[in-house]
Amino acid sequence: MFQEFRNFIAKGNVMDMAVGIIVGAAFTAIVTSLVGDIINPVIALFTGGIDFSGWFYALDGNDYASLEAAKEAGAPVFAFGKFVMAIINFLIVAFVVFLLVKMVNRIKDAAAKEEEPVAEAPKGPTELEVLLEIRDALKRD
Template sequence: MFKEFKEFISKGNVIDLAVGVIIGGAFTSIVTSLTTNLINPLIGIFIGKIDLSNLSLSIGKATFKYGAFLNSVINFLIIAFVVFLLVKTINKFIRKSKDEEVAETLDQTEVLLTEIRDMMKSNQSK
């Protein structure tokens, strides 16, 4: 069982996933800082309150902290946009790679078909 676990953990996919999670956590803290320290004050200039995270609405004994929710929505939108750009870029490179493979395959097919045609011609002339 230890051997199987060692094989599993040493596969590239698991290591790539671990690196992605670590970088994702670091990126999330950067985006949170960006939202809290730069975007919120900018929005606060227009609405008159600098700290959006403290915005709340009280109805009876219930308190709705919509400012913290706004921070989370802004964080999500920034992260989602960056992931979108990343996936779009990766797909662009993958498409180019596949197109090159298809072109190479077509070239090989053309060569083989030409050889077959030439062999058929030589057989007909005999």
């Protein structure tokens, strides 16, 4: 059983997956910081700091000062503002990831163009020259 486990771990795709998870976690931290620390403050500057997360509807019909007050009172709450904020944050994160992937793809394409080997002229006779030699040899016989 230990042998099977060792063979499983040693397979390339398991290691690739592990590296992908680790890099993904680090990438998540970068994207979260970019969105939270750079993009959201700029958006808040233009929108006047609108925060939808406090929007809610108490299903018991009572009025509460805040979402937290309604939850403390044990009221059933339809917290649609948090859902709206989650959608907005998702769209911002998705756009940032799109831009980052686009940038990485440009860098990869530029690196691939630099690495393309220059096609060298073939050494020796060309195909036409070989065919002409065969034709001439057949004419002699």
